[in-house]
Amino acid sequence: MRLSMIVPVALLGLFAVGCGGSDTPDPNDPSQQQNQYAGQQPGSYNPNQYQQPGQYQQPAPTATTVTPAPTTPAPGGAAAGAPATPIAPAAAQVATLALQGIAASEAPGMQPDGAPFAAQFQEGQVLEQAINIEAGKCYTVIGSGVGIQQLDIQLVLHAAPLPPQVLAQSSGQGATAVLGGKANGCFKNPLPVGGPGKIIVKATAGAGLAAAQIYKK
Template sequence: MKRTTFAALAPLALLVAACSSTPEPNEQDSAALCAAGQAPPGVFCAPPPAATVTVTSTATTTTPAATGATATSIPPLAAAAATPVMQGLALQEAPGMSPEGGPFAGQFQEGQTLEQDITISPGKCYTIVAVGLGIQELDMQLLTQPVPQVPPVMLAQDATTGPQATIGGKASGCWKNPTPLGAPGKVVLKATKGAGIAAAQVYVK
């Protein structure tokens, strides 16, 4: 009776021994099996971490350069280096004429202009001289002041090249107001090429 009981229990004992001899996978083995896509039954594999994408911006910020159209007006004393040259030019181009008001000057970047208001008197004759330092091409115009619905009219302009400009010089004679009426006008200096300072003076007789 007892032998029969042990014989019946023998297969069950072998099965228990076989199950107990199967090693439990440790964490490292489980991780390796998960990574290989071969997870054993009963082992939960965490989803792989999302890929981290690093975006490097290649955009550049462009700071616009300061390109104002109007030169910076400066006191004539600040352009004192140009005064002797301007006076020498006036002796050649405006002999016997008197200064009309004081000189005016500006600090220029290439392409910038500077305006100076003047009064064009009837019957008067005008010569305007200008000198630039550091400016390779200085241009000058004499214009009327704009009025409502009437744009400014160019009355005269220099025909010279280089850092000096003259309107109504010795070669052509001073510029004379062709009307018997006075009118507001303006002198416009332009640094067509180069940058630096420029000074100008109006002469009249």
């Protein structure tokens, strides 16, 4: 073979290698840019791609329950509570009979002022009985309960338009309550004139029936 034929063939091979396609994409080629986004679907959203590093998401606020502070009745105020259910004294005979025995020791020489009054109590309920507080008179009020753990009695002056004012109250413990008993002396009206008032009997603890009687001299 002649040398003049070999050289052109070799040069032709080198030219083919130099003009071969390259695997590296050209960023300036529009067709390459189109292929770069061909794998993404239109309308797709990735929430993580917009979250900045270190960003803090504040938690949703939670409801707060506020407990009101307990209230304390003002000193000298009358006992407050839902009204008890009045019953005939005969229906509370077990309690009214006990009043007679208590009066013999707590209200000696005193006379009943009106008839006994009674009611069926739930805990915290009260029974009110009107009374005319006479000038110069001395008063004792006795109460007796059945099923009630703590019974309390108040004598209240209720002369409108003034607010009710507690004049005296029982201080014992248990189902028997005595206001102005023998130990402390009966309650005497310090005013030269009488006035309207009321007796408040309260089942402070427990439920049941109770009867009360006003005595004076």
